[in-house]
Amino acid sequence: MIPAHSRKPIRLLLLVALIAGFANSAQAQAPSDDVRKSLERAVKSGAVQKTICPGAPYCNPSSVIRFYQMRKYEPAWTRDGFPLPAADTLARAIKGADAEGLQPGNYHLERIEATLAEIRQILIRNERPDAANIINLEFLLSDAYLTYAAHLLNGRVNPETLHADEWTMYPSRFNLARHLSKAIEGGDIEVSLKGLMPAQPGYGRLKTALVVHRALAESGGWPAIPGDGRLEKGTKTDRVPALRSRLKVTGDMPAPVDSASDLFDEAVEEAVKRFQRRHGLYDDGIVGNRTLRALNVPVERRIRQIELNLERWRWLPQNLGNPYILVNIAGYGLEVVENEAPVLTMKIVVGTAFQKTPVFSGKMTYIEMNPYWNVPHSIATEETLGKIRKNPEFFAKENMRVFTAGPNGEEVSPAAIDWSQLSENNFPYRLRQEPGPRNPLGRIKFMFPNKHSVYLHDTSDPQLFKKERRGFSHGCIRIEKPMDMAEFVTRGSKDWSREKVAAVLKTKETTVAYLPKPIPVHILYFTAWGNGDGTVHFLEDIYRRDERLEKALQPKIKPARAAKP
Numbered sequence: 001m002i003p004a005h006s007r008k009p010i011r012l013l014l015l016v017a018l019i020a021g022f023a024n025s026a027q028a029q030a031p032s033d034d035v036r037k038s039l040e041r042a043v044k045s046g047a048v049q050k051t052i053c054p055g056a057p058y059c060n061p062s063s064v065i066r067f068y069q070m071r072k073y074e075p076a077w078t079r080d081g082f083p084l085p086a087a088d089t090l091a092r093a094i095k096g097a098d099a100e101g102l103q104p105g106n107y108h109l110e111r112i113e114a115t116l117a118e119i120r121q122i123l124i125r126n127e128r129p130d131a132a133n134i135i136n137l138e139f140l141l142s143d144a145y146l147t148y149a150a151h152l153l154n155g156r157v158n159p160e161t162l163h164a165d166e167w168t169m170y171p172s173r174f175n176l177a178r179h180l181s182k183a184i185e186g187g188d189i190e191v192s193l194k195g196l197m198p199a200q201p202g203y204g205r206l207k208t209a210l211v212v213h214r215a216l217a218e219s220g221g222w223p224a225i226p227g228d229g230r231l232e233k234g235t236k237t238d239r240v241p242a243l244r245s246r247l248k249v250t251g252d253m254p255a256p257v258d259s260a261s262d263l264f265d266e267a268v269e270e271a272v273k274r275f276q277r278r279h280g281l282y283d284d285g286i287v288g289n290r291t292l293r294a295l296n297v298p299v300e301r302r303i304r305q306i307e308l309n310l311e312r313w314r315w316l317p318q319n320l321g322n323p324y325i326l327v328n329i330a331g332y333g334l335e336v337v338e339n340e341a342p343v344l345t346m347k348i349v350v351g352t353a354f355q356k357t358p359v360f361s362g363k364m365t366y367i368e369m370n371p372y373w374n375v376p377h378s379i380a381t382e383e384t385l386g387k388i389r390k391n392p393e394f395f396a397k398e399n400m401r402v403f404t405a406g407p408n409g410e411e412v413s414p415a416a417i418d419w420s421q422l423s424e425n426n427f428p429y430r431l432r433q434e435p436g437p438r439n440p441l442g443r444i445k446f447m448f449p450n451k452h453s454v455y456l457h458d459t460s461d462p463q464l465f466k467k468e469r470r471g472f473s474h475g476c477i478r479i480e481k482p483m484d485m486a487e488f489v490t491r492g493s494k495d496w497s498r499e500k501v502a503a504v505l506k507t508k509e510t511t512v513a514y515l516p517k518p519i520p521v522h523i524l525y526f527t528a529w530g531n532g533d534g535t536v537h538f539l540e541d542i543y544r545r546d547e548r549l550e551k552a553l554q555p556k557i558k559p560a561r562a563a564k565p
Contacts, residue, residue, distance in 0.1 A: 034131075053265065060143060067180060081134055089190060096321045100197065153174055233285065244268060252272075253267065279537070308527070309529065323338035325337075331349075331537070332471075343488070348479055351475040355474045365447060370505060371457070399438050442457055525543070
């Protein structure tokens with residue numbers, strides 16, 4: 001007698017053998033040439049869109065059509081009417097889309113599984129599969145692969161459309177139809193999809209954070225801290241046990257810990273500091289309003305935050321360079337990465353909510369010491385003009401000069417200009433601030449030409465780096481450690497060293513130093529990311545870009561067509 005636990009595998013083997021037997025005689029039932037001709041007619045008749053788009057949030061009929069045209073209408077997922085192993089492999093890969101922060105249901109999974117099951121039931125009855133079923137399966141599988149692959153490669157939405165002039169990214173150019181064809185021929189569907197995912201460690205760390213936080217959600221999440229008002233070391237209240245439990249769930253307060261104690265002691269203070277550092281808050285160990293709000297964000301919201309930032313990773317170039325400079329606007333931070341490890345980190349000041357720092361990539365090619373500041377027209381007319389009218393000594397105090405408009409304009413005496421007659425639409429001058437302590441660019445600026453005219457630079461107001469929120473610039477990025485940055489980017493130069501740069505800065509002469517080799521700079525916007533030690537950071541959405549992305553990712557289901565009687 002066969003044990004009960006062994007019967008199912010044996011039945012499965014018999015089923016596979018039975019289907020294989022049908023396949024040997026399939027030429028008489030569903031000749032390859034007939035299927036190919038039916039597929040060609042279906043493609044040319046417009047059946048692709050009618051098959052894959054109704055009821056689907058995403059579909060890409062043009063890519064599916066190109067795929068079959070490239071194959072000369074040869075079936076990809078079936079042979080002689082029988083589904084190939086690649087069909088099941090793709091279905092399995094799509095089920096794993098949730099690990100990428102994507103929804104398996106967005107890639108026809110339910111319809112694919114139902115169609116596969118229907119075709120196999122027909123084959124088991126030793127009947128000929130309907131050509132319509134085979135063609136539907138072909139179209140659904142091809143569209144599922146091509147759409148999922150496109151989402152892994154470049155994300156689901158175009159950031160430039162979503163954020164207008166605030167975001168400049170160039171999508172990866174890739175022939176996905178050819179990629180799919182090679183994957184089918186090589187029998188490596190899953191490998192081919194994994195090869196399209198971002199290879200950077202930051203993406204993998206966020207995926208791990210997603211697993212962890214989903215597990216926390218399944219176990220009930222974390223408790224909210226009741227009430228309001230400040231909590232700090234020495235406080236004794238019935239709110240503290242909830243605070244202890246909350247910090248314990250996310251590992252900010254390591255076990256063992258007495259969760260029932262109502263005393264805010266040193267252990268709680270250290271745990272609060274850890275939490276604050278992870279959330280971009282000033283780490284004073286005090287639970288004030290901002291810290292309390294961050295503590296009470298539910299786990300489901302943090303999961304969604306991770307998913308949104310996984311999407312942002314997919315917008316980036318596959319190769320960030322080595323080394324490269326990564327600026328995180330939302331984190332007010334910068335790191336220089338070499339061999340996938342940070343070798344230099346520093347605080348930064350970014351643009352205000354009204355003059356946002358844009359997202360883009362560039363290549364740093366030179367630095368400028370003792371730079372002039374050519375005041376942008378918008379700043380000159382909207383801010384500086386009013387100051388000039390109020391203070392006759394403005395130019396002497398600010399060490400600023402006036403030139404006629406244009407890069408080669410002639411210098412004009414400020415006293416010769418009637419400033420009261422000028423306006424935004426009537427300002428034929430260019431203002432230039434000379435090098436010195438009043439210059440907002442500080443002593444060095446780091447140049448990577450771009451359409452936004454945004455760059456990294458020193459600052460004349462280093463006190464701003466002590467603030468928790470550091471959105472004070474007009475869009476450029478002020479950096480905390482300009483000398484350390486200059487030393488790194490000129491590394492390997494025969495002409496420049498830290499000492500040589502310092503000597504030039506003392507001269508007050510504007511001097512350009514070209515880098516030994518260009519260094520990629522990526523100015524990005526992440527509100528969630530993971531460190532190599534497993535620490536997960538969540539940040540305030542300072543430009544409300546999470547909100548716009550969340551809205552853009554809402555499914556736009558195309559209505560299903562009514563069935564013909």
